[in-house]
Amino acid sequence: MNYLDRNEFNFQPSPKVVEAIRNFDPMQLCFYTRIYDQGKKSIVSVRLSEIYGVPEEQVLLGYGGEDILKNTVHYYLTKGDNKTIMIPQFSWWYYNRIAGECGGTTEMYPLHETEDTFAYDVDEVIAYANRIRPRMLLLASPNNPTGNCLSSEELSKIMENVPEETMVLVDEAYASFITTDTHYIAPLVNKYSNLIISRTLSKFYGLPGLRMGFGFMGKGHDGFLNYANKYLGYNRFSEAVALAALESDDHYRKVADQMDWGRKLYHKELDGIEGFKVYKSVANFILIKYPLKIKEALQQALADQDCKIKFMSDPGLESCVRITLGRPEQTQTVCDTIKRIALNA
Numbered sequence: 001m002n003y004l005d006r007n008e009f010n011f012q013p014s015p016k017v018v019e020a021i022r023n024f025d026p027m028q029l030c031f032y033t034r035i036y037d038q039g040k041k042s043i044v045s046v047r048l049s050e051i052y053g054v055p056e057e058q059v060l061l062g063y064g065g066e067d068i069l070k071n072t073v074h075y076y077l078t079k080g081d082n083k084t085i086m087i088p089q090f091s092w093w094y095y096n097r098i099a100g101e102c103g104g105t106t107e108m109y110p111l112h113e114t115e116d117t118f119a120y121d122v123d124e125v126i127a128y129a130n131r132i133r134p135r136m137l138l139l140a141s142p143n144n145p146t147g148n149c150l151s152s153e154e155l156s157k158i159m160e161n162v163p164e165e166t167m168v169l170v171d172e173a174y175a176s177f178i179t180t181d182t183h184y185i186a187p188l189v190n191k192y193s194n195l196i197i198s199r200t201l202s203k204f205y206g207l208p209g210l211r212m213g214f215g216f217m218g219k220g221h222d223g224f225l226n227y228a229n230k231y232l233g234y235n236r237f238s239e240a241v242a243l244a245a246l247e248s249d250d251h252y253r254k255v256a257d258q259m260d261w262g263r264k265l266y267h268k269e270l271d272g273i274e275g276f277k278v279y280k281s282v283a284n285f286i287l288i289k290y291p292l293k294i295k296e297a298l299q300q301a302l303a304d305q306d307c308k309i310k311f312m313s314d315p316g317l318e319s320c321v322r323i324t325l326g327r328p329e330q331t332q333t334v335c336d337t338i339k340r341i342a343l344n345a
């Protein structure tokens with residue numbers, strides 16, 4: 001089966017990752033990490049601190065990005081009376097769920113469909129946040145399922161202009177596929193105490209099964225850090241694999257280039273067919289609008305090819321599919337199949 005429905009990784013882990021798994025000393029699992037003797041939480045947070053230039057105490061670790069998102073939303077929405085969180089209109093369903101779990105009130109702000117993307121209207125987000133003064137503002141960049149992102153200038157503008165009491169949570173799970181710049185992170189988290197940026201090893205580093213997420217936050221959140229940090233340390237096996245992944249950017253960059261080939265193929269082959277629109281994507285998936293009348297034929301044809309893609313059901317996106325960018329031959333099969341069904345309709 002070709003799983004192209006959940007934004008997973010259809011390529012090989014890096015040789016360094018494979019080596020780290022083979023060479024892992026099982027005796028390490030017989031003891032807790034000793035790194036807390038140095039006042040640090042993990043060998044991974046130490047390395048991330050070096051790579052991103054953010055002090056170790058401001059580095060977050062979690063069981064996937066989902067854990068970081070859940071911890072922050074649960075913590076900040078349950079402190080004090082303000083339980084409002086702003087969430088993008090088209091976004092990962094899980095944001096709503098974690099807000100609901102702790103009695104949060106969600107306010108959906110729009111993303112605007114343009115010629116080739118769904119875009120944030122930064123001024124509108126700022127005005128909205130100043131009007132309702134939410135406890136949290138969630139931004140996803142790149143956003144799932146629309147594939148658009150905020151530029152670092154846009155993020156800076158938002159931070160400069162939203163109320164200080166609003167915790168801004170930026171989900172960057174899908175970062176690095178196209179936009180490799182990370183230089184904005186350290187200055188922003190150093191300047192704004194109300195900022196949290198969440199990332200993961202599940203997407204660019206292709207290790208969703210490892211369950212390792214990381215993030216960066218502004219200064220002065222001891223209460224949250226006590227709540228979220230693990231007193232007895234992190235999974236030592238995952239730590240070893242994570243360190244190897246973080247040293248493998250060259251390998252994962254080559255994979256991202258193959259995904260980019262796929263991205264371009266979808267644009268070339270499907271843009272221009274009546275009823276189709278291929279949205280610009282900077283993530284490891286692509287959103288494509290198709291004529292709803294071919295849905296059943298398309299589902300059948302893809303099933304015949306053992307390909308699973310995501311047929312969207314979110315209000316406003318019912319006529320879209322979201323396809324994970326897989327290996328070139330997988331992309332070719334899916335693209336050919338869609339084109340064949342579309343042209344025979």
Ligand SMILES: Cc1ncc(COP(=O)(O)O)c(C=O)c1O
Nearest residue numbers: 064065066092144173200202213
């Ligand atoms: C938008 C978004 N954020 C975060 C995640 C979290 O992934 P993980 O928990 O594997 O890091 C996902 C997973 O699909 C996602 O789609």
